[in-house]
Amino acid sequence: MLKRLYKIPVIIICLAAMACAMPARAQEKEDSDDKPGKEISTVLTSGNKTSVFDSQAHYTFEVINPTANPQTGTVSYQVTTEKGEPLNSKEIKVNIGKNSSEKYSFDIPETHIGFYKVNFMVNVSDYDDTVRRVFGLQPENIKSKNARPADFDQFWQTAKDELAKVSPNFKVIPMPKLNLDNREVYLIEMQSLDNYTIRGWMTIPITKNKNKKFAVLLRLPGYQLDLQPVEGSDNDLAIIALNVRGQGNSRGPIDTRKDEFIFYHSEDRNKYVMRGVIMDCLRCVDFICSQPRLKHDNILASGGSMGGYLALATASLDKRVALCSAQNPILCDIRNLKGEVQWPITSFEKYIQTKPGLTMDKVMDNLDYFDGKNFADNIKCPLIMGVGLLDHFAPPNNEFATYNIIPSKNKRIMVFKDLGHEISQQYKDFEGRWMRDNFGLF
Amino acid sequence: MKFVPQYKKYLLLALLTLGTVCSYAGGFPTRPGSLLISPSVNYFFANKQFDSLGVKKPFPDNGKFNSVYISLYTEYGISRRFTFVGSLPYVINNYQQDGKTFASSGLTDMETGIKYYLANINYKYYFSLQATAITPLYTNPNLGYQEEGAEFKVAFACSGTMLHRDYYFTLENGIRQYFGDNGPVQDRYTGTFGLTLDKKSREQIAVSLGGFYTVSNLKKFNAKSNLSKDFSFKQASISYGHSFSKDFTVFLTGGTFIAGRNTGAGSSAAVSIVYKIGS
Numbered sequence: 001m002l003k004r005l006y007k008i009p010v011i012i013i014c015l016a017a018m019a020c021a022m023p024a025r026a027q028e029k030e031d032s033d034d035k036p037g038k039e040i041s042t043v044l045t046s047g048n049k050t051s052v053f054d055s056q057a058h059y060t061f062e063v064i065n066p067t068a069n070p071q072t073g074t075v076s077y078q079v080t081t082e083k084g085e086p087l088n089s090k091e092i093k094v095n096i097g098k099n100s101s102e103k104y105s106f107d108i109p110e111t112h113i114g115f116y117k118v119n120f121m122v123n124v125s126d127y128d129d130t131v132r133r134v135f136g137l138q139p140e141n142i143k144s145k146n147a148r149p150a151d152f153d154q155f156w157q158t159a160k161d162e163l164a165k166v167s168p169n170f171k172v173i174p175m176p177k178l179n180l181d182n183r184e185v186y187l188i189e190m191q192s193l194d195n196y197t198i199r200g201w202m203t204i205p206i207t208k209n210k211n212k213k214f215a216v217l218l219r220l221p222g223y224q225l226d227l228q229p230v231e232g233s234d235n236d237l238a239i240i241a242l243n244v245r246g247q248g249n250s251r252g253p254i255d256t257r258k259d260e261f262i263f264y265h266s267e268d269r270n271k272y273v274m275r276g277v278i279m280d281c282l283r284c285v286d287f288i289c290s291q292p293r294l295k296h297d298n299i300l301a302s303g304g305s306m307g308g309y310l311a312l313a314t315a316s317l318d319k320r321v322a323l324c325s326a327q328n329p330i331l332c333d334i335r336n337l338k339g340e341v342q343w344p345i346t347s348f349e350k351y352i353q354t355k356p357g358l359t360m361d362k363v364m365d366n367l368d369y370f371d372g373k374n375f376a377d378n379i380k381c382p383l384i385m386g387v388g389l390l391d392h393f394a395p396p397n398n399e400f401a402t403y404n405i406i407p408s409k410n411k412r413i414m415v416f417k418d419l420g421h422e423i424s425q426q427y428k429d430f431e432g433r434w435m436r437d438n439f440g441l442f
Numbered sequence: 443m444k445f446v447p448q449y450k451k452y453l454l455l456a457l458l459t460l461g462t463v464c465s466y467a468g469g470f471p472t473r474p475g476s477l478l479i480s481p482s483v484n485y486f487f488a489n490k491q492f493d494s495l496g497v498k499k500p501f502p503d504n505g506k507f508n509s510v511y512i513s514l515y516t517e518y519g520i521s522r523r524f525t526f527v528g529s530l531p532y533v534i535n536n537y538q539q540d541g542k543t544f545a546s547s548g549l550t551d552m553e554t555g556i557k558y559y560l561a562n563i564n565y566k567y568y569f570s571l572q573a574t575a576i577t578p579l580y581t582n583p584n585l586g587y588q589e590e591g592a593e594f595k596v597a598f599a600c601s602g603t604m605l606h607r608d609y610y611f612t613l614e615n616g617i618r619q620y621f622g623d624n625g626p627v628q629d630r631y632t633g634t635f636g637l638t639l640d641k642k643s644r645e646q647i648a649v650s651l652g653g654f655y656t657v658s659n660l661k662k663f664n665a666k667s668n669l670s671k672d673f674s675f676k677q678a679s680i681s682y683g684h685s686f687s688k689d690f691t692v693f694l695t696g697g698t699f700i701a702g703r704n705t706g707a708g709s710s711a712a713v714s715i716v717y718k719i720g721s
Binding site for chain 2: 433441
């Protein structure tokens, strides 16, 4: 009985507190309608996880109106080719009540194979917005219209023959001050095509077993990146980060400004910088195969952007590469890049203006020998490739035109519909599992 | 009068049970060239039984059964796809019943087999097949069926991360046929879920549920073998593992029967070592 009496004032106090709080909360809600943070927003949902469709593309466009004002206007979409040529469009009038949302479904009537840009737009009383996306139709059937030079293989055989004549003079220099917690760091150095000195870094897991041999991740560099010693927790893997000529600690006779590297000597296919760069990658494979602590049949060539392109070229030209992982490789189906991307096409155009007599046709003829698509024919090893549909440097049409040529039966492409010139952690995780499985590192 | 048949009946069950508890969590492929050695010691004790209707009751005449099962399990990665698998068990049995004691010991059924890495899904979910030959290494009829046999096993294994910790999950099911007159057919199954407890994956815990289902044309007591060929049981176990290095791990395991028919109702405790060479 006493306990019950004790509870009564407590209950009264609680009820009073709640009564006081309720008006305050109601006031908060009214105030919040006027807060600038509470804005109309949109959610675009693709008909599937990758925005790659067999027939029609399907999207749902949701407009959320959390304000106290009804919204009238239009919701629309506009489809263009990757080069910006307008195709289908549709506009519908909408009326969205206050504090509500509406969903609008769109079946896009494109039927031709390929990738398309699509912009979804909302234009209502208090809000205008555009959401840009890319979708694909049957990309596995995309084929390039551009031919491979008949003497492509001969061109590269000549380059390899020239490389073979250069004494590599491999150097492995311990860098104990740079050692990581679990890895020894070495500066590596070698002579490549034209007797150019190239350098890179090798990190090897610290182990008491001096006879242990390591599988190799050959990390190839992105455009004008200066690769540093690579950390890693994998105790079975040596990691080599190669700085090709003109980049990082391999700058020397080739020491261009950042935007000049891509067109350096593109007027002559035998002098174009990428000829040497690709041979640098092959020379690094030579290096791996000269090292007794490295497994010569367990080499994964991997890279992103220019590194992805170099991974394709290296796997194509050197069969000692056991696995190839190319993320957003640039320079694929180069002739088809014009109109789809600005870089690197604009860089080549600028270069032509500085070289009297040089034409874009001549540069394109030369670049045919450096087209990632044209390396694809000879890639026989297992391969994975990552593509971002919003990529401004490596558009999906070009990536698939390259991927589809690769004859390897063990290949996979991972599409990221919301990413640009990048891949997700999901790709990196998959790459690790895929590498370990293929190398039997269970 | 019941003494000998009771003892022999539960002896075999103990052998089978202990073998299940000690087995290494297979299912994943084995690294080519690497050797895995796993010695284990398992103590099993039972003073109750599940009868033919699955009702749990004490052994007659205050019977108590205990057994020490010592096993050497090994795997060798022949190639990326093929793995040699072998086990060599030794058992020491003791059954007491109202002043009487019966004991036996010796090597039992040696197992040698090949595991084949069949397929994977996204390099995350692994499937394997295993064919195993069973070779009796004894003449004492109290140690087993004294019959050669064969087993075909399907295994599934996966691993990943959960709550910032690594986990693995395995499912195995093997069908074993002992040859000879009225040789029993056994279905042996086990599912295991393991989780690391620290970021460096040195501590781990695993729970398992496994069991046997055995049938034979001969459902009654067999005068020739004196061993039951028609029984089933389920047992649950929990393991704690500590890795001293990535190549050397010690497991402590406890298990108990949770259901059965024509079988003992006991519990076990085991210690096992997993040592990898060449990984």
